[in-house]
Amino acid sequence: xxxxxxxxxxLAKLVLLVYFALAFFAFVILGVVARLxxxxxxxxxxxxxxxxxxxxxxxxSETVLQCIIEKMEAYGAPKSIVSFVVPxxxxxxxxxxxxxxxxxxIFIAQLYGIELSLGHEIILVLTLMVTSKGIAGVPGVSFVxxxxxxxxxxxxxxxxxxxxxxDR
Numbered sequence: 600x601x602x603x604x605x606x607x608x609x610l611a612k613l614v615l616l617v618y619f620a621l622a623f624f625a626f627v628i629l630g631v632v633a634r635l636x637x638x639x640x641x642x643x644x645x646x647x648x649x650x651x652x653x654x655x656x657x658x659x660s661e662t663v664l665q666c667i668i669e670k671m672e673a674y675g676a677p678k679s680i681v682s683f684v685v686p687x688x689x690x691x692x693x694x695x696x697x698x699x700x701x702x703x704x705i706f707i708a709q710l711y712g713i714e715l716s717l718g719h720e721i722i723l724v725l726t727l728m729v730t731s732k733g734i735a736g737v738p739g740v741s742f743v744x745x746x747x748x749x750x751x752x753x754x755x756x757x758x759x760x761x762x763x764x765x766d767r
Contacts, residue, residue, distance in 0.1 A: 610765050613706050620698050646674060658739065658767060664689060693731045696741045700727045703745060703766075707758030723752055742766050 626640070633640040644651065647670065650663035664685065671681045701724045708715050715723065730744050742759070749756055 609706075609710070610762070613702070613762065614765050617699050617702050620702060621695055624694060624698060646670060660689060691732060696731045696744075697724065697728050700731060700741055700745045700748070703762055704749060704752075704754060707749065707761065708754050710758055710761060711755055713754060719752070723748070726751065739767065 630640045633643065647667060650666050650670070654660045654663045668681055668685050671685065672678050701720075704723055704727070705715065705720065726748050727744070730748055731741065742763075746756060746759055749758065
């Protein structure tokens, strides 16, 4: 109340940046990969629309794992490939979590005036990529992984209090 709405401006920028980065990754990076694999990303999104909405609203992709497997098989993907690729992707392909955690960690470092060199930022992202591998299927655990990682790279853990309100 003492600082007004302007105190929330940095958090709004954080949220917008995270959503922009996720959209960029989903449509540009995955779009290029889909084109290389001869897939149409918009058709895939249209096919999985309900599952994407449910996964987003429950903050857990595990809720739709079986539905995605069934839909991919129904649309012609071989069962042997789908039953291996989809669960493996769930466990090891956590790009969204890594993007969010990296942006949040750099945001907290900037709040404290900590200058991170490009090398430190790369180490931070690589550390988050490794530590986030065990979080599949547990909503909200990326906050705990971020807590552990911040401590290991010298960013004050108290900074998590700043982003706790917008974490989910």
